[in-house]
Amino acid sequence: xxxxxxxxxxxxxxxxxxxxxxxxxxxxxxxxxxxxxxxxxxxxxxxxxxxxxxxxxxxxxxxxxxxxxxxxxxxxxxxxxxxxxxxxxxxxxxxxxxxxxxxxxxxxxxxxxxxxxxxxxxxxxxxxxxxxxxxxxxxxxxxxxxxxxxxxxxxxxxxxxxxxx
Numbered sequence: 001x002x003x004x005x006x007x008x009x010x011x012x013x014x015x016x017x018x019x020x021x022x023x024x025x026x027x028x029x030x031x032x033x034x035x036x037x038x039x040x041x042x043x044x045x046x047x048x049x050x051x052x053x054x055x056x057x058x059x060x061x062x063x064x065x066x067x068x069x070x071x072x073x074x075x076x077x078x079x080x081x082x083x084x085x086x087x088x089x090x091x092x093x094x095x096x097x098x099x100x101x102x103x104x105x106x107x108x109x110x111x112x113x114x115x116x117x118x119x120x121x122x123x124x125x126x127x128x129x130x131x132x133x134x135x136x137x138x139x140x141x142x143x144x145x146x147x148x149x150x151x152x153x154x155x156x157x158x159x160x161x162x163x164x165x
Contacts, residue, residue: 006075013064013071020057020064028054042114052105059098066091080144080151088141095134102127 028050035046066087073079073087106123109115 003075006071009071010068013068017061017064020061023057024054028057041112045108045114048108049105052101052108056098056101059094059101062094063091066094080147082148084144084148085141088137088144092134092137092141095130095137099127099130099134102130 031053032046032050035049069087070079070084073081073084078084102123106120106127109123110117110120
């Protein structure tokens with residue numbers, strides 16, 4: 001992986017992490033104060049909505065930190081090892097959790113007339129899209145497993161060849 005690519009990706013990750021911290025420290029309290037004005041009919045939604053938003057941001061931060069670690073491993077040439085699987089598994093879990101959070105948000109907003117039915121449908125589609133991303137990462141994990149197995153086999157064969165010589 002090229003040095004410029006790594007620096008660009010790290011810059012993007014830093015900006016996204018800073019933005020997510022801004023969301024947690026500024027936007028969530030503002031959302032909380034906006035939700036205080038809800039009717040008595042929808043007041044019960046305040047805490048669950050805030051919890052879903054905070055947990056969604058945490059899943060995004062988790063993915064960013066794991067991608068940072070995987071980029072570091074790629075830069076050092078150690079990404080094709082069993083240690084990389086830990087981060088890939090965490091990324092898959094974070095995307096599945098994010099999808100469940102989006103579905104939960106849709107389920108919270110579905111009853112009553114808090115939002116239009118189309119919004120709930122859009123949230124269902126977004127949840128499926130996030131779940132699709134988790135499946136793509138799972139496929140990439142399988143490719144990583146094949147690459148690690150081939151790397152181990154190549155090392156074994158190289159060791160055998162060294163013994164023969």
